[in-house]
Amino acid sequence: MKYLLAIFSIFIAHHLSFAQEVRIKGSVDFTFSQSNIKAGENYQLETESRKDGVIMDIKKLDRQSHWKITVYRNDINWDSRVGVYVRRTTNGNGNGTTWGGTNYVEIRSMPQTFLQGSGSLNNINLQYKLSGLSIEIPSNTYYTDIVYTLYEQ
Amino acid sequence: MARFILILLLSTTACLGYSQNYWSYDSHDLSLKIPEVSLITVMPVNYTVNLALSLPSKAGAQPGESAESKDDKTWLNYSCSLRPNDSYRKVYAQITTGYVPPGLHLDLEVKDLTKPGKGQVGKRYASSITLTNRPQVVVNRIGGGCTNRGSSFGHQLIYQLKLDDINQLVLKEPKTYLTITYTISD
Numbered sequence: 001m002k003y004l005l006a007i008f009s010i011f012i013a014h015h016l017s018f019a020q021e022v023r024i025k026g027s028v029d030f031t032f033s034q035s036n037i038k039a040g041e042n043y044q045l046e047t048e049s050r051k052d053g054v055i056m057d058i059k060k061l062d063r064q065s066h067w068k069i070t071v072y073r074n075d076i077n078w079d080s081r082v083g084v085y086v087r088r089t090t091n092g093n094g095n096g097t098t099w100g101g102t103n104y105v106e107i108r109s110m111p112q113t114f115l116q117g118s119g120s121l122n123n124i125n126l127q128y129k130l131s132g133l134s135i136e137i138p139s140n141t142y143y144t145d146i147v148y149t150l151y152e153q
Numbered sequence: 154m155a156r157f158i159l160i161l162l163l164s165t166t167a168c169l170g171y172s173q174n175y176w177s178y179d180s181h182d183l184s185l186k187i188p189e190v191s192l193i194t195v196m197p198v199n200y201t202v203n204l205a206l207s208l209p210s211k212a213g214a215q216p217g218e219s220a221e222s223k224d225d226k227t228w229l230n231y232s233c234s235l236r237p238n239d240s241y242r243k244v245y246a247q248i249t250t251g252y253v254p255p256g257l258h259l260d261l262e263v264k265d266l267t268k269p270g271k272g273q274v275g276k277r278y279a280s281s282i283t284l285t286n287r288p289q290v291v292v293n294r295i296g297g298g299c300t301n302r303g304s305s306f307g308h309q310l311i312y313q314l315k316l317d318d319i320n321q322l323v324l325k326e327p328k329t330y331l332t333i334t335y336t337i338s339d
Contacts, residue, residue, distance in 0.1 A: 145182060149176055
């Protein structure tokens with residue numbers, strides 16, 4: 001019985017140590033100031049972040065492992081008039097490949113597929129866009145949490 | 154008991170080994186900072202309003218109001234973004250340099266918007282005021298909004314020079330220069 005428990009523990013440890021994972025580095029801060037507009041003007045309706053402000057890594061997957069990434073947002077304090085979009089601007093590097101996600105996808109409160117691929121990839125750069133910006137939105141600092149989930153298929 | 158544990162271990166191992174939907178997640182913050190904004194201007198930029206009383210058409214008549222004593226070519230534009238639960242903003246007008254010669258007064262009429270703005274733009278406060286060196290409200294109830302920018306957008310401003318009493322009218326200089334200042338505030 002002791003041997004059986006030991007074998008089981010090794011199996012679990014091995015399984016967990018090689019479990020695939022998605023890692024996100026960076027965050028995005030959109031900041032406006034009075035200098036962005038002149039008297040009488042409204043804000044531009046859309047604005048984009050840097051192309052490499054957030055980096056996604058997909059780790060611990062062998063070349064044949066297929067996966068998908070879903071994305072949703074968890075609003076902490078967000079104005080519903082402002083839409084949030086994401087796209088990838090690089091393919092990443094590693095033993096894998098990815099497809100999809102090069103056009104902006106709106107991030108909603110419900111998860112939806114953003115990327116698919118196979119194998120491990122590092123340095124997939126993500127760019128964000130906000131829409132619906134307006135001078136009507138009360139002055140404040142708004143926050144939302146962008147959640148990516150990796151599924152091995 | 155040993156048999157039960159054995160079955161449990163084998164079942165768990167089988168489940169982990171053949172599961173098809175392993176998952177992992179990570180997240181990051183996204184923030185949007187919108188500042189408090191109060192911007193105001195008069196369009197067209199650098200336009201100077203020139204007003205004059207017309208000369209009497211015959212001896213004994215008083216200088217009268219004419220096209221030269223009125224100007225309607227300037228427009229008040231503003232953008233305003235308020236904090237939640239902030240009170241509305243107002244626009245004040247006043248003469249900040251110079252003075253209107255004795256015997257005359259300068260009236261200001263502020264029109265409501267004729268072309269739509271965005272959000273909650275203000276309403277004119279009075280049909281007409283006489284400008285002085287004391288700030289007077291000319292537009293109120295400005296919320297988060299903007300008038301759009303340019304001549305013909307926002308509130309049209311109509312200045313009119315009027316004669317009070319010709320007996321007080323003593324012109325020391327051929328021209329008098331005034332600065333009219335508009336301020337957007339609580």
